[in-house]
Amino acid sequence: MNYDVVIVGASFSGLTLAHHLPKNLKVLVLDMKKNLDAYIESTGLITQATYDLLAEFVNVGAYIPNKIVAIGVIGTDFNRNFFSYSDAPWIYSTDTPQLVKHMSDTLPENVTLSVNSKFTDYKIDKNNDYSLEVFFSKNGQEQIVRSRFIVGADGAKSSVAKSNKSLSQNKKFLIGLEKVFYGNILLGPNPDKTVYHYWFGEFSLGYGGWLSPTVIKGKKAFRLGLAKLSENANEFGEIKDFVEMLKNKKMIRIEDSTEEILTFASMIPIGGPLKNVCDDYSLLIGDAAGLCGAFAADGIKGSVVSGKVAAKLITAYLNGEKNALKKYHVEIQKYNKLMTYYKKQMLYRWLWDRMKSNRTFDTMFDIISRSKEDFLNQFCDSKDRHKSLLSIVLKISNVPLLLKYSWYLFLDLFKMSEKGI
Ligand SMILES: Cc1cc2nc3c(=O)[nH]c(=O)nc-3n(C[C@H](O)[C@H](O)[C@H](O)COP(=O)(O)OP(=O)(O)OC[C@H]3O[C@@H](n4cnc5c(N)ncnc54)[C@H](O)[C@@H]3O)c2cc1C
Incomplete structure (x- = not known):
């Protein structure tokens, strides 16, 4: 089978790109997950600007359980805290798995989504119009398709980047761990509209912890996570200890006789935007391109922006504009100086x-x-x-x-x- 573009990864970046490529291009999206709504490795908090970018092509408003107007910051001893407020929502919590599923359900007809499909490698044959041979396994069966272009939207540890020596790879990571429970947050005056940042200090060097309200299947729930530098992840506290601390301090109440709804761990790239993100046949987007705040660990905006930018540039490139892909970072910067934001994040990270x-x-x-x-x-x-x-x-x-x-x-x-x- 021949495609114009193969996208590896059906999350924020890959699905945004698939929505924006022109309808005359034949597009294949591969994802190794069995179901896209099973879990998405993200707390899913988005700012107003990201909300607006998503609203241009999906009904994001239907997947917002909480509008957040406050942040609670908790000191290393778990006793000191302060709250800071804004008049309007400053971020939104999303029903992330359902939002991503909605993004996949509304893909245009020129896009084929293939789940349970793990990309393994690709090879270049310049003498063929469809110059790429893309290898993946679907339900355990080896598959090959041909394509004119491939996009790595496959997250922090991109296999597409690994398959091609001319592309850069992320090298510095936080490991983020999250658990989701039914129940209530008990800290502060308005827990349904507050997110909490725990300054763990030595317990979780490199980031700290968070607590964020959400609603799952119509019931109150919360997400609770911690992130730390991956290189010394084993030396510090564990998420189960964090849960116990919050229970003992009466900051959360887990609904009686319920286990955690979900638990996951994933890598967050914090080395800043990668330098070599494209060659003649390939482009990296989202986390795969290092487009994530090195300090705040926020990557959804970069994923959505890079998906939109990539659609424009890949189209121009396939139409013969040979230098189109070189404008990638310049075009991303046009979104409210996003590249400058990443630079500032690197400074905070350094400190x-x-x-x-x-x-x-x-x-x-x-x-x-x-x-x-x-x-x-x-x-x-x-x-x-x-x-x-x-x-x-x-x-x-x-x-x-x-x-x-x-x-x-x-x-x-x-x-x-x-x-x-
Ligand atoms: C615990 C945690 C909490 C976070 N919270 C926030 C937050 O609140 N706000 C925010 O802005 N950012 C947050 N982030 C970061 C944010 O989730 C990511 O930046 C964002 O999801 C990146 O999107 P992406 O599409 O680039 O990649 P991903 O969301 O990582 O998706 C990559 C996709 O590629 C697929 N894939 C990977 N390898 C292959 C392969 N070989 N073959 C086929 N498919 C493959 C995966 O299954 C996955 O679906 C968080 C991250 C973590 C880990």
């Missing part, structure tokens, strides 16, 4: 990676909690509105705390070398 002890995290907590009214405006909305966390940290009144913070950062350097980090 966060140097924080190795609870006292350093506690001092940063002290600094930020002083500006709690403004915190939310500066935080994730920075992607949409170009705000900066630095503006609430670098203030004259914070100088004594910043000196203390710098001293602890300095001491953390020795902690790093002790551990050989």
Whole structure:
């Protein structure tokens, strides 16, 4: 069978691309999952700008259980916390599996979706109009199709990138673990409209934990997760301990006699946008292209944006515009300076990676909690509105705390070398 474009991965990036390629192109989407709605390895929080981008082609509004107007930040000792509010929703929680399923159910007729289909490799034969031989196994049976172009939308550990030496691969990761339970969040004044970030410090170096309200099958539920640097993931706390801590602190109530609805672990690329994302026959998008916030670990926006940009550029490229793919990062930047956002995220990541002890995290907590009214405006909305966390940290009144913070950062350097980090 011959296709114009084969897309490996049917999640946010691959499905966005499949929706946007012109209807005269014959497109095949492969995904190794048996059912796309079984689970999606994401908490699924999206900002207003991402919501708007999705609303251009799917009914995202039907998959929003919670509109979030607050963030609760919890210190390393689990006792100190502060809340910051916004007037309008700053992020939305999504029913992620059903939203992705809806994206796949509404694919146009020129697109064939093949689930239970694991991509394994591809080979280039320049003498054929359909220059690529794409290999995958479907229900355990080896399959080959021919294609003019292939797209790696297959996540942080992309097999498409691995199959082609001229493409870059992600090298730095957080490992994200999440559990979903029926029940209630009990912390703060409005838990159905709040997400919580736990500053774990030494328990979960590299990120921390989160708690986010959702609704599953009409019942109140919550998602609870932690992420940490993958290279030292085994040294620190486990998610089951996090669940126990939240239960003991009466921050959550798991519905009686219910087990977790879901549990998963997945890699989050935090090394920044990759350099070599295309060659004459291939392009990487979404997490596979490193388009994920290195600090906030938010990748859905980059997936949707890169899917849209890729559709335009691949079409131009297949129509003979040889340099079209080279404009990839430039076109992504046009979406509210998204590439600049990723650069800023790399700076925050650099700083966060140097924080190795609870006292350093506690001092940063002290600094930020002083500006709690403004915190939310500066935080994730920075992607949409170009705000900066630095503006609430670098203030004259914070100088004594910043000196203390710098001293602890300095001491953390020795902690790093002790551990050989
Ligand atoms: C625990 C966790 C929580 C997160 N929370 C958020 C959040 O709240 N907000 C946010 O913006 N981002 C979040 N992220 C990041 C976000 O989920 C990702 O950036 C986003 O899902 C990337 O989309 P994608 O389409 O590029 O890849 P993915 O969503 O990773 O999808 C890749 C797809 O490719 C398929 N695939 C992989 N290999 C193959 C193969 N060989 N053959 C066939 N199919 C293959 C997979 O089955 C999968 O369906 C989170 C990530 C994690 C791990």
